[in-house]
Amino acid sequence: MADTELNLATLNGANGFTINGIEQSDASGYSVSSAGDFNGDGLDDIIIGTPYADANGSVSNPNAGESYVIFGKSNFGSILNLSDLNGSNGFTINGISPFDESGFSVSSAGDVNGDGLDDIIIGAPRRRPLRPIPKEAESYVVFGHSSFGSILNLSDLNGSNGFTINGISVYDNFGNSVSSAGDVNGDGLDDIIIGAPNADPNEIRLAGESYVVFGRSSFESNLNLSDLNGSNGFTINGISPFDESGFSVSSAGDVNGDGIDDIIVGAPHPTNVGEYSGESYVIFGSTSFESTVNLSDLNGSNGFTINGISPFDESGFSVSSAGDVNGDGLDDIIIGAPSSNLSSTNSGPGESYVVFGSSSFASELDLSALDGKNGFAINGLEAFDRSGFSVSSAGDVNGDGFDDLIIGAPGADPNGTSSAGESYVILGASSGFASTLSVRDLDGTNGFALYGIEQIDGAGNSVSSAGDVNNDGFDDLIIGAPGADPNGGAPFDPAPGQSYVVFGFSNENLNVIQGNDNNNVLTGTADDDLLQGFSGEDVLLAFYGNDILNGGNDNDVLSGGDDDDLLNGGDGDDTLVGDRGSDINVGGAGSDRIIWNLGDGSDQIDGGSGLDTVEVNGSSNGRDIYQVLKAEDNVLFERTNIDLFQLDINYVEVLEVNSGGNNDTLTVGDLSGTAFESITFNAGNGNDVLDGSSATTAFVGLGGNGADTLEGGSNNDLLIGSNGNDLLRGFAGDDTLNGGAGNDDMIGQEGNDLLNGGSGNDFLQGSEGDDTLIGGAGRDTLFGQAGNNRLIGGNGNDVLSGGDGNDVIVGGAGDDFVGGFGLGDDVLIGGAGNDQISASAGNNILIGNGGIDTFLFDSDEDFVANDFGNNNIIDFEVGIDKITLSTFTFSALNSTGGSILIDEFEVVDTDADASTSEAFIAYSKSTGNLFYNENGIAAGLGSGDQFATLQGAPDISTSDFIVTDFSI
Missing domain, CATH: 2.130.10.130 (Integrin alpha, N-terminal)
Known part of the structure; x- marks a missing residue:
């Protein structure tokens, strides 16, 4: 043969x-x-x-x-x-x-x-x-x-x-x-x-x-x-x-x-x-x-x-x-x-x-x-x-x-x-x-x-x-x-x-060991063997020699032995273990698992049809540096530092790398055009790195203990930091990032991402796409940026910023800072605790949701009509909550010491009366609408406009306002 x-x-x-x-x-x-x-x-x-x-x-x-x-x-x-x-x-x-x-x-x-x-x-x-x-x-x-x-x-x-x-x-x-x-x-x-x-x-x-x-x-x-x-x-x-x-x-x-x-x-x-x-x-x-x-x-x-x-x-x-x-x-x-x-x-x-x-x-x-x-x-x-x-x-x-x-x-x-x-x-x-x-x-x-x-x-x-x-x-x-x-x-x-x-050759140079249609256990010799499983769920165990193992039909287990072997899974969901030597592993039909263990040689792997998985089990004793690169339509998996080896992989959909820990690195290149659909990196202990930034393959990154860096690619990735202070970056695609324990940095980037900080003081950034950011326990910072985002602070005193797009932002428990900070119509909810809720451009809904809440109006420049859109404050509690106005934005105010002057605030009967008021801040008691009357006694609002509505038109006074330049 x-x-x-x-x-x-x-x-x-x-x-x-x-x-x-x-x-x-x-x-x-x-x-x-x-x-x-x-x-x-x-x-x-x-x-x-x-x-x-x-x-x-x-x-x-x-x-x-x-x-x-x-x-x-x-x-x-x-x-x-x-x-x-x-x-x-x-x-x-x-x-x-x-x-x-x-x-x-x-x-x-x-x-x-x-x-x-x-x-x-x-x-x-x-x-x-x-x-x-x-x-x-x-x-x-x-x-x-x-x-x-x-x-x-x-x-x-x-x-x-x-x-x-x-x-x-x-x-x-x-x-x-x-x-x-x-x-x-x-x-x-x-x-x-x-x-x-x-x-x-x-x-x-x-x-x-x-x-x-x-x-x-x-x-x-x-x-x-x-x-x-x-x-x-x-x-x-x-x-x-x-x-x-x-x-x-x-x-x-x-x-x-x-x-x-x-x-x-x-x-x-x-x-x-x-x-x-x-x-x-x-x-x-x-x-x-x-x-x-x-x-x-x-x-x-x-x-x-x-x-x-x-x-x-x-x-x-x-x-x-x-x-x-x-x-x-x-x-x-x-x-x-x-x-x-x-x-x-x-x-x-x-x-x-x-x-x-x-x-x-x-x-x-x-x-x-x-x-x-x-x-x-x-x-x-x-x-x-x-x-x-x-x-x-x-x-x-x-x-x-x-x-x-x-x-x-x-x-x-x-x-x-x-x-x-x-x-x-x-x-x-x-x-x-x-x-x-x-x-x-x-x-x-x-x-x-x-x-x-x-x-x-x-x-x-x-x-x-x-x-x-x-x-x-x-x-x-x-x-x-x-x-x-x-x-x-x-x-x-x-x-x-x-x-x-x-030269031509004789076919008769192998010991032939054959099973039958039952479930057989076939063991090779020290010479070159051919092990034929045929039908049944067989176990084929090579020994020494350059052997050929043919599983045949059904779900078989093939183990190659010490030398250079050929493993053919055949039909069924087979498990192939090449073992030592430079082996050729062919999965055949069915969803096969091909396993490389520490100490095995450089192998060629062909998954065949079905959803096939290559499992690589690395070392727990030293640092492993792996890379996965495309070679034409094949994929080369290599360890490039200690005990060099290479896997030439084709027609495999899933790669699982169990690195064993100790500060391992897996770098994945662009695998487009290959059969690969996903790669799982199980880092284990140590400060590990997954770099999939150039890849189109979907990733599952499991950080384990240590300060891990997990970067996905352009597909839909799942990155889990677990313990330690981790950096997780999704790049393109609809990614799920879980920080786990520790103070984690998480960036979703393009795509509709889900970021969950877990415990610890985490930093979460959604970037582009419609993202969901959950801070979890700890003092978290959440930035939604572009897209229609959902931000949930969770426990702890959190900072939440929606960015552009129509966002829903919930502070959760703790004293949170909640802001839209961008274009779009946002829903801003403080949650339990004493929250600061910052209005922004767009028609926003602001909800304090209990606690002593502060509603902030600051555009960091002079007031321009529509700077704040129509901010609807749903549950303003008179005498408890505050409306804070920035003198950078409401520059006509002369208030000092944090309180608004009595003559700078007036309660009027109707919206129309606001434009004839002599006060700079006019409040319509019939509608609950709040106006900035920039030109005071002069007719009209000047460069001012309506900037908020207090639902239910509560009876507010100057004591419900704070004026500040935000210099502290």
Whole structure:
């Protein structure tokens, strides 16, 4: 059984080897393929295309391109340098002219000339025909031979060692893709197929053409495609403008079981279900062909059309035979759609589609109709991975008798390394295919991932079976990484490129320990084990060794043991404990809990579907510094100071961090675009810090003992300070902040927040939004600021300020200061105790609510009409409560000593009488309205106005007023 992943950096000669390009900008590995047994020694060989190489290393021949054939042998070192090919271990094939780009596409051609040796084909499409006199593109067939020199020049092909195939028009992009066609006409000789996606068949612009050239025992040095007549080959015409049929071409094997090989042509840009949705076309082999086959004529008897699913999927970007994946005796095909979007928020992870062979087909097959019985879809992993950029049969990698698949995703970011690239091997099986397989579900039993090494390597740009290169009985793989730099250059710099051969392997290297449908307890050994729980609520306990634990159905508990383990929860709500070692934890379906304990290693975690939780249990003995950061669509959880570790987390919704105390810090970055919904930080003892200020995830912050700093993010957070003098800051979102014991500082900021100070002398600030602030016990200070707020002081002598908005402010028990202090219509309630209630702009309601209360009128400047709006004092008690006027605001008053002068106050009969009063303060005994008559004896109120109403019009006098300058 394979591991779930193999990092290409670990190839060591025993499991495979690395092939290094030569010069910067060569892009070695742009195309790769098996070469069959090219030199007839009984071992399969490989070919690597390097389209941007300068032939013979000469700057006078830029981008002529080179290709390299590497001979198979039983033993390889960990590295092979293309510069070391000497004719005995392989050789170099030089392109002819500048900008030919020979090697843009390469493939085995099968045995085209029937000499018993496999041949190869090389495409030179001249994608940038910059020559002074542009020339039609060419492709080249090189015949296999038992011996070679170190170099072969394509210009030397003469019909005996190979031949040149001449394209028709300059800009056809002929040779963009090349492949063996198998024996498509049933004559016993292998044929070849070449795509020209920019050709204009029947003057249909960029509809694309493909060309099949039949094998035969002898060839001239040149073959002109314009001479294909049905007996030596035929032309395949695309359908509609800009379809670009022939962008990819391949043998399809014998898809319909009639004993003759078939071919497949990809056209990524048809608009059958939307722009660039793509189509692919299977053309059945036949003993006779006309000179031309129109793809529009496929009717189910001569072939069929495979329709893409959605706009911009680009299905048909890559196509290949898949071999016999399901073991039914019919060959299958695979189609790549690297731009496919799995959802509106997951751009370009890519999909690939396996279509099973069948004895009969309708004229059309929709890829959306694949149901596991007629084929299945393979979903890419993350946005911009471009899974399906390259696809191929992998041969039988694990020796189980079923053909396997390989899919390249050159844009994938293994372990967060941007565009290092990934490839995925899907293992064949007789049954068990659902309609969809996600590459994230590859677990070693159904396939595995191959990870690129460095940023921008683009591993998986090209993939192929390599045949059995080392003659161990297992088919091998080859993967191209044209952006890789064996010299360690910087990302984005021109690179020589690398290719990687991964050897096939036996499946029989694990101790298999299986349960049944009951509730089992399975214990591993000191070796490498496979523990299979199947159905039932199982407990799987690994020991030593690199183990695979598959929980199966129901709610299972999996514990990984000491080494590097793979834990697959399967269906059900499972608990996974990786334990020591670098583990891979895959939750699968259900709401799973994945636990990391102190002393465990750096793990990869994939929650799968359901509401999944990662629980991290830290140290109580030392200070932990944690950070949670997004790496593309994954999340990295790291401890960055002592006992460094890292968790690579994907498809997990909840993170719980139990830090253990001792002044711990958790910093969380912007996790938007990931599956994370909430993070809980349980700080414990010590002065702990939660910094979520950059995050969009919801937080639950539990401060514990100590002076904690808990800062949420832009979501709806719950922050609890508990004991100690804490700082809690909600930031955006509708947050709940509980200070608990201690003198706490709490700031809600944006959103509709609930702040509860708890015991202690607390500071609460709501900022923006409609907030509720509760001071609790202690002497608290509450500032509502903007929004329609509710402020409740609670016990203690509190200061409450509403700010702008329509606020309700209640002082509670104690001698409180209650003020609106801003625009808006407020309700100000003093509560029990001797309260000071400060009026403000707006139409406010002021309630003393018992005690000796003071109603304050001070705008901190000269009175301006509407400064106070209409302040309705509900329960003014004459002789007990006071109205305090500021001389800064009521500047006409000459009162000193705190009391209003008798001639500065007058009780009048009506509101109208206030404007003719000689007093500066006039009170209408009929309405209870209180006026500031700024100009005294003069007619009108001057700059004054009504500023309060005393409900019930109580009988007030000068003794109910206090005049002060608020200087004390």
